[in-house]
Amino acid sequence: MVALARKTLIYEWRRFLPAVLAVGFAGLLQLLQAALVLGIFGGAAVYITCSDADVWVGYPGTQSVDQGHPISPDVAILLHMDPQVDRVESFLWVNGDWHGGGTGAVSVFVSGIDPGPHGLMFVRALSPRLRARLTAPDAVIVDRADLGKLGVAVGGSATINGRRVRVVGVASGLRALGGVNVVASLETARRLDPDPVDAGRPTYLVARLRDPARASFVVDALRGHKGFGPYEAWTAQAFTRRSMLFWLFDTGAGAGVLFLAGIVFLVGAVITSQALVAAVIGSVREYATLNALGVGVRALRWVVLEQALWVGAVGLAGATVLGTLLILLARGEDVPVVLNVPVTLGCVLLVLALAATSGLASMRSLRRADPATLLR
Amino acid sequence: MITSDNARPVPALVARDISKAFVSGQIRTTVLDRLSLEVMAGEMTLISGPSGCGKSTLLSILSGLQSVDAGVVHALGERINDMDKRALERFRLHHTGFVFQGFNLFPALTAYEQVALPLDYLGLHRGVARERAEAALAEVGMASRMHLRPMELSGGEKQRVAIARALAKEPALLFADEPTSALDADNGQMVIDMLHHIARRHGTTVLCVSHDPRLIGHADRLLTMEDGRILEDRRATRTVDATLATESR
Incomplete structure (x- = not known):
């Protein structure tokens, strides 16, 4: 032809x-x-996609990961009861105002995570050495690209919600939508949270499963338990999608x-x-x-x-x-x-x-x- | 004309009372007016006449490119004026070749590809198509230049490729519209010889429309048209006989 x-x-x-x-x-x-x-x-979903958790538990109806409300820490018991669950962690979300470096107030989202070597949160963005630095009091990590916006350098100090923090390192891939992500240990994050209602209550509970493919079964099994206050569970995939679609369409x-x-x-x-x-x-x-x-x-x-x-x-x-x-x-x-x-x-x-x-x-x-x- | 003495020549094309008019705005122009004609198989028939006499329209109707307003057209025994577009395309694919005044060669294709392209649509086996294309190009003397594109060919060579493209399909009917008018004297003569040769060698019915007086001597039959009618119908042999008769007197 x-x-x-x-x-x-x-x-x-x-x-x-x-x-x-x-x-x-x-x-x-x-x-x-x-x-x-x-x-x-x-x-919008960097918290989920950078982490190793297969199941997320948060306040019912949460449309995007940044819209969370505190839930009862007792839900962790429910998670631990499921034989599929390998590890459970708290994740604390705190909205804050960053002052320092003469830049005026910058709206920041503080992520309080378990900085231990086996922690699930931000494992893809933070190296074990970097996350270990978060165990120091008031230590925070920010994205390299946000340093200019925050007006600090590594080792520099600033305040969040009026409390002093110190930048102990930078990572990449932590940039947030509509603000600046600041990663801290759970202890540091709790100190930065001005709302007494939140005291001792995580915004999310995240869990790693022995077999990540079973995530939807675990989520199903978590439904309908009374006596733990309001909560809802999602697979990491579903929660990522939910968060992205919320930003994509509701905005x-x-x-x-x-x-x-x-x-x-x-x-x-x-x-x-x-x-x-x-x-x-x-x-x-x-x-x-x-x-x-x-x-x-x-x-x-x-x-x-x-x-x-x-x-x-x-x-x-x-x-x-x-x-x-x-x-x-x-x-x-x-x-x-x-x-x-x-x-x-x-x-x-x-x-x-x-x-x-x-x-x-x-x-x-x-x-x-x-x-x-x-x-x- | 290749017919034995006792065999009657068979018409390859028959037109009965065909009429064709073109309408442009309010004006209706009659191009063919109740014209009847038989074109014999294996002959080279030449239609000549002044511009606008309807000779090209007659060619396009006899070749199935245009429909008639009235009348009947038979080609190779098939009534083509009733065929739908698809059937006509199929008829043309299997039975007709065309040579136009413009060579209409695809600039991107080599001479060989120009000739092989229509054969692809005939559904021929690849080897057969190649053989046919090469033979057709050899017949028009283009075997050594078959890998050249139109840009690298002269006008005469382009027309020879166009003839080979028509010839390779081995059509029973070959239609040529002013095939020499874009060519110089030598190339024009060569194209005339080729058309004549095709009618003789392959028994192809060649119907040619032309102003070119050089073609007259090569045609088996000459039809002269004017105002949509055939004014004169002469056969080459008779012309020769008449000349001899005049001389003997």
Whole structure:
């Protein structure tokens, strides 16, 4: 089979370049937007995704991890009763105002965690040596990228809710959405909590299971026990999703993202289809000759669609290379960007759909390939 | 003409009382007016006449590229004026070749690929298609240049590739519309010789529309048209006989 679509694309690459660029940049924009959305809104769930807990227990109806309320510490008993549960820890969430370094008040979220070597919280962000430093009184750790905002350096002091803290180290991957994450030991965090109602009560209880695959069974088993005050349990995965979706949609950001994705798709499709139409019209006499020779319109349409899909594939390859470079650059600059397989696949499908839509739109111009017009 | 003395030539194309008009706004222009015609198999028939006389329209109707307003068209025994678009495409794929004034070659394809492309759609086995394409290119004298693209070919060579593209399908009917008008004298002559040769060697029915007087000497039959009608119908042999008769007097 003579690869007419592919050979024309290669030989007349200048004609197809606008289409390839349109598809490529549309793909790149979708990809980077998805990476930023995942990165930024993934920050809402950084407490869950950076930790080793399989089950989270918090106040009923909590929509996002940062919206927690204290629960009874007795729920830990329930957790310990389940033979699947390997380890249970308290996690304390304290909202605070940071003063220091002449930056004025900065809103911070203090995470009180077990700093022990077997602690579950923030195991993916804090090395055992770093977390061991949290055992010192008033010690806190912040994200490296937040140092400037907080106006301190490592070893520097500031106050949270009027109580002195000392920055004993920095980590990366701790950036929060709408504030600054500060990690402290449970003891330090309790001292920073001004609300007496919270005294001795954790915001969450987190548990590691012997078999993480059993998480949903453990969550089911935790339901319906009375006498422990209000509580609700989620698997880590479900709670991550809940937190991200809350930020994505309840803040209106999700609608904005979807709107932008729609615009990118539309603009990309318009430019691509116009470039493909020009390419079809440029070869319309040749197509008409093929039709005169008996090559059906359906077969010619397939050539146009194939060309469009090749344009999509080439554009996608360019977008992948450029996107990877930009994401690496962004990571180097501590810009929160995250890509996962389903979202990347989604972007790929969207770009191919864009190319196919443009191809279908440009097929209309094949109607000009009427062989009778070749006779004069 | 390849017919034995006692065999009646068979018409490959038959048109009965065909009419065609084009409407542009309020104006209706009759292009063909109740025209009837038989084109014999294995002959090279030339249609000539002034611009606008309807010769190209007649060619497009006889080749199944355009429909008629009235009348009946048979090609190779099939009534083609009733066929739907798909059936017509299938008929053209299997039975017809075209050579146009413009060469209409894909810039990206080599001469070989131009010729092999329509064969792909015929569903031929790869080896058969290759053989046919190479043979057709050899027949038009392009075997040594079959890996070149249109950009690297002269006008005459491009037209030879276009002829090979039509020829490789081994069509029973070959339609040519002004095949020499974009060519210089030498190349024009070469194309004329080739069309003549195709009719002789393959028994292909060649129907050619042209102004070119050089073609007249090569045609088995010459039809002269004017205002949508056939004014004159001459056979080459008769022309020669008439010339001899005049000389003997």
